[in-house]
Amino acid sequence: MYQFSGKLKTFSIALMIIGALGVGYSFFSAPKTVEDAKEILASQHDSHGSAVATHDSGAEETSAHEEGKKEAHAEGSSHSEADADAHAEHVLHQLQNRPWAATYVALFFSLGITLLVLAFYASQRVAQAGWSVVLFRVMEAITANLVPTSILMFVVVMLSATHFNHLFVWMADGTFDPSSPNYDAIVDGKKWWLNIPGWAIRSAVYLLGWNIYRYIIRKNSIAEDTANDGNKTYKKNYHASIIFLVFFMITESMMSWDWIMGLDPHWFSTLFGWYVLATLLVSALTVIAFVTIYLRAKGHLPFVNDSHIHDLAKFMFGFSVFWTYLWFAQFMLIWYADMSEETVYFIARFNDYKVPFLAMVVMNFVFPILLLVNSDFKSRPWFVVIGGLVILAGHYIDVFVMVMPATVGDQWFIGIPEISAMLLFFGIFIYAVFSSFAKASPLAKGNPFLHESEHFHYYNIEHQGEENQH
């Protein structure tokens, strides 16, 4: 049995504390009033340098940004002052959103990765895969992270539904009221789907459904170890996994509409659910590879050989290409037809998020392609770790670029709120995963494919770093 080492536990708790402090600080330091926002805007422009200061031609809050606005409007100064106020209020909302959005990105990323590990695990059971049985306990342990992240997600869902934040613009008061200045006819037309009770109930159903499957499969997987009942338990788990996969495919799609696409309620894309799935699936496989490599290096997985690592890396490689395919299919179809109601989505991203938007294509496609195309490289843990780090960072940026433009607009930055939210969820991940791994035998013994998995050998590579019994 594996023992959750005190060192690792302390490390994860330290991450959680540092992360929580950072998240708390970012909420505390977010501006409260329009005046705060104006001050922040002014200081931003000050720090933008002396170029602006050299031509202070009248208006007090001079800035390249607002001047550009004035010229564009070409109207009286009183009007531009009102404009400036409206702008400051807009920025205030964005700045207030930032700690929420930063936490939301990290939370969704952590929850989504865990969910996709669960789905991948279910698919391995349904496919009766012969190679991955020795990794079942690793995957099960990772899915333990589903419980805390689901609870936190539910809290965030409830806080959003009760107007503690402005993450989802369609939840603002008066959106569905024709007599309100906030009225939005387009969103009103989507009221049958985008309404707070429906949204909250759906969210609860997704989270509950996933957690129920995880609870059942984990319990029965451990029961399988000692079942000895002519594979009855095994078959039960097989059927449970089939049912879960159907449920998962439907809820994953709806979850991506509700939780991500709902941030831009004027915009829609049909392959969005797949796209979110691909992002999370690559990250999930990378995380499985990381935890496996770590535990194997510590000597807790003696039955995992280089071929298992090689297979995981192959999946990382293949689904990186799959992600790129979906990313490009979504981008190119919208770019090509250039219909304004669709293109705004990418204009917002290309104008304000150029570096992350382009960097993620390099990190999620070019880099893994070149690094993991070679069979020998795929079986070397340290190569897989290098590739995986870039993939994980790239897909964090991907989720970042999905969420941030709709919530904080051009006020984005990867600073204290973002990094501390990541640390917080990384700490929760380590704690949940490794304490769960310590609770069961590291080998899923009752599985009829166990023997095949233990002797799994991909013909094309030489095993290293373990005794080669083949």
Add this chain to the structure above:
Amino acid sequence: MSNKVIHAFYNDDDILMDAVKKVKSANHHIEEVFCPFPVHGLDKALGLAPTRLAITAFMYGVTGLGVAIWMTNYMMIQDWPQDIGGKPNFSWWLNMPAFVPIMFELTVFFAAHLMVITFYMRSRIWPFKKAENPDPRTTDDHFLMEIPVHNNEEELTSLLKETGAVEINVVEKH
């Protein structure tokens, strides 16, 4: 001295694998092994060098990508930059997304076809080529190991008999 070889026949791939290992460990050179189907691990047992076909395919793919980039840039941007439906043709990068399907397909096309042709050339197979199998049974249900004889016919025969060969022939090779 004439050029003699021993043909040892086997009727099971497991027995063949053991025989190959035994013959190798007795330090005899195995000229060739004929099989009706791929036997996993035979190349490793024979000590054959790994194939480099995948490396050639990668280079062919890069070539195809280069051709596609050159072609789209020359045709659509440099030679006749027409305004077609408002697509930006001021530079290759601005119109790049529209070229990606071509770039992808040509990369695959070059990688696949040139690798296959490389394979044909390296394994010397082409239409109307005279078949080289020494015994028709090797395409159906027998495995054949060919070992050159250097005045050690007796010794080889007894060794091969031990390995479970079902038939051993000494033949002149032309």
